Amino acid sequence: MKNDTPGMKMTYAASGVDIDAATQAKQRIRGLARTTFTPGVLTDIGSFGALFRLEPGRYAEPLLVSSCDGVGTKLKVAFMTGIHDTVGYDLVSHCVSDIMVQGARPLYFLDYVACGRLEPGVVEQVVAGLARGCRETGCALIGGETAEMPDFYAPGEYDLAGFIVGVVDRSRLIDGSRIRPGDTLLGLPSAGLPDRVPELNATVGEVLLAPHRSYYSLLEPLLDSGVLRGMAHITGGGITDNLPRILPGGVGALVRRETWPVTPVFEFIRQHGAVDDAEMYRTFNMGIGMILVVSPEDAGKVEAHLGARGEASHRIGEIVPGDGTVHYV
Numbered sequence: 162m163k164n165d166t167p168g169m170k171m172t173y174a175a176s177g178v179d180i181d182a183a184t185q186a187k188q189r190i191r192g193l194a195r196t197t198f199t200p201g202v203l204t205d206i207g208s209f210g211a212l213f214r215l216e217p218g219r220y221a222e223p224l225l226v227s228s229c230d231g232v233g234t235k236l237k238v239a240f241m242t243g244i245h246d247t248v249g250y251d252l253v254s255h256c257v258s259d260i261m262v263q264g265a266r267p268l269y270f271l272d273y274v275a276c277g278r279l280e281p282g283v284v285e286q287v288v289a290g291l292a293r294g295c296r297e298t299g300c301a302l303i304g305g306e307t308a309e310m311p312d313f314y315a316p317g318e319y320d321l322a323g324f325i326v327g328v329v330d331r332s333r334l335i336d337g338s339r340i341r342p343g344d345t346l347l348g349l350p351s352a353g354l355p356d357r358v359p360e361l362n363a364t365v366g367e368v369l370l371a372p373h374r375s376y377y378s379l380l381e382p383l384l385d386s387g388v389l390r391g392m393a394h395i396t397g398g399g400i401t402d403n404l405p406r407i408l409p410g411g412v413g414a415l416v417r418r419e420t421w422p423v424t425p426v427f428e429f430i431r432q433h434g435a436v437d438d439a440e441m442y443r444t445f446n447m448g449i450g451m452i453l454v455v456s457p458e459d460a461g462k463v464e465a466h467l468g469a470r471g472e473a474s475h476r477i478g479e480i481v482p483g484d485g486t487v488h489y490v
Contacts, residue, residue: 179278179279179309182279182280182281182309183279183307183309185281186279186281186284186285186307187206187207187307189281189284189285189288190206190284190285190288190305190307191205191206191207193285193288193289193291193292193302194206194288194292194302194303194304196292196296197292197295197296197300197301197302198301198303199268199299199300199301200216201213201214201215201216201268201269201301202269202301202303204303204304206303206304208304210304211269211271211303211304213268213269213301213303213326215268215328220328220330221330221331221332222330222331222332223328223329223330223331224265224328224329224330224331224334225326225327225328226260226263226265226326226327226328226329227260227324227325227326227327228256228259228260228324228325229256229322229323229324229325230252230255230256230259230322230323231252231320231321231322231323232248232251232252232321232322233397235248235251235370236248236318236319236320236321238370239370240317240318242370244370245283245286245287245290246286246287246289246290247290247370248287248290248321248370249272249286249287249288249289249290249291249292249293249294249321250290250291250293250294250373251290251294251373252272252290252291252294252321252322252323252373253270253290253291253294253295253298253300253323253325253375254294254373254374254375255323255373255394255396256270256323256324256325257294257298257300257325257327257375257377258373258375258376258377258394258450258451259325259394260325260327261327261376261377261380261381261384261392261394262335262391262392262393262394262407262451263329263334263335263336263392264329264333264334264335264384264389265327265328265329266299266327266328266329266381266384267298267299267300267325267326267327267377268300268301268326268327268328269300269301269302269303269325269326270291270295270300270301270302270303270323270324270325270326271302271303271304271305271306271323271324271325272288272291272302272305272306272321272322272323272324273305273306273308273320273321273322273323273324274287274288274305274306274307274308274319274320274321275306275307275308275309275310275313275314275319275320276308276309276310276314276318276319276320277309277310277311277312277313277314277315277316277318277319278309278311278316279307279309283319284307287319287321288302291323294375297375297377297378298375298377298378300325300327329384333384333385335384335389335390335391335392336391336407337390337391337407337408337409337454338409339390339391340390340391340407340408340409340412340454340480341390341412341456341480342412342479342480342481342482343456343457343479343480344390344454344455344456344457344479344480345454345455345456345457345460345476345479345480346404346414346416346452346453346454346476346477346478346479346480347452347453347454347455347460347463347464347467347474347475347476347477348420348421348449348451348452348453348474348475348476348477349376349379349449349450349451349452349453349467349472349473349474350374350421350424350448350449350450350473350475351374351395351424351446351448351449351450351451352373352374352450373450374450374451376450376451379467379470379472380392380451380453382466383463383466388455388456388459388462388463389453389454389455389463390454390455390456391407391408391453391454392407392451392452392453392454393406393407393451393452393454394450394451395446395449395450395451395452396446397444398443398444399441399442399443399444399445399446399447400416400442400446400447400449400452400487401439401442401443401487402443404416404452404487405485405486405487407454408480408485410485411482411483412480412481412482412483412485413480413481413482413483413484413485413486413487413488414478414479414480414481414483414486414487414488415478415479415480415481415487415488415490416477416478416487416488416489416490417477417478417489417490418442418489418490420475420476420477420478421448421449421475421477422448423447423448424447424448427441427445427447427448430445442489449475449477452477453474454480460476
């Protein structure tokens, strides 16, 4: 680009990119990321590519399982409230659950943060949430990208995405192929606009920023047990669209809606948004964040495992002969 102003030198800072702020942010990120490092991490933050070594001899036939996701429109609530330390945790929890449903244990995580103008304090809050989620699940925050793009994002706004890689031994893969008619569906509860809402006993912002639940520590002991025939992470699309993703041919699911308490925030949305039942169950998780498919013989064992850890679970239905769809009664 030609500079037509006599005596003025073009600089990166003049274009709106603050290199000093970027350096400060990266220093803060490096310290947070190091708190998540596991023995498999071979490079420090700042390398062109991150190196990770699988534990020698642990897996007979290791399969890498990967996934990526973003926080989405929930970020708008973070911008409105100024609360930035939950969205990173939310993202890690979501990604960990996405690979765990196939039996994978997380190895490492990478993040992407993009903004118009870099604010080191905000980036530090976001990465602090990422690091907390990674530490809780034994997942290394091994690298990422912080991009500053002036005029691309509105002032005070940013985007956040994450990429996760995990591993499962082929013999321990949970792919739904063992699901049969008669199997039991066990539902695990999910977590949980700046005006305080009496029905929710919280502000809408507080409710919407409640972090996505991490089910990893609860379910990790069951991954190698063989009792889990399938797991479905219930996110956008609700039970209606997510449960069919794990069903083999020739079966469907019967879900009994009166078998669990619907989270109050969804009743609030249903009433104040005039949303019908079918749309609610196809859009929101309605209070069920994870569904486990187990044989009737193993259902009691799994419930005992969950109960011993203080976790409520609900028998919300069963697998039936069908065409891969969910029916509600």
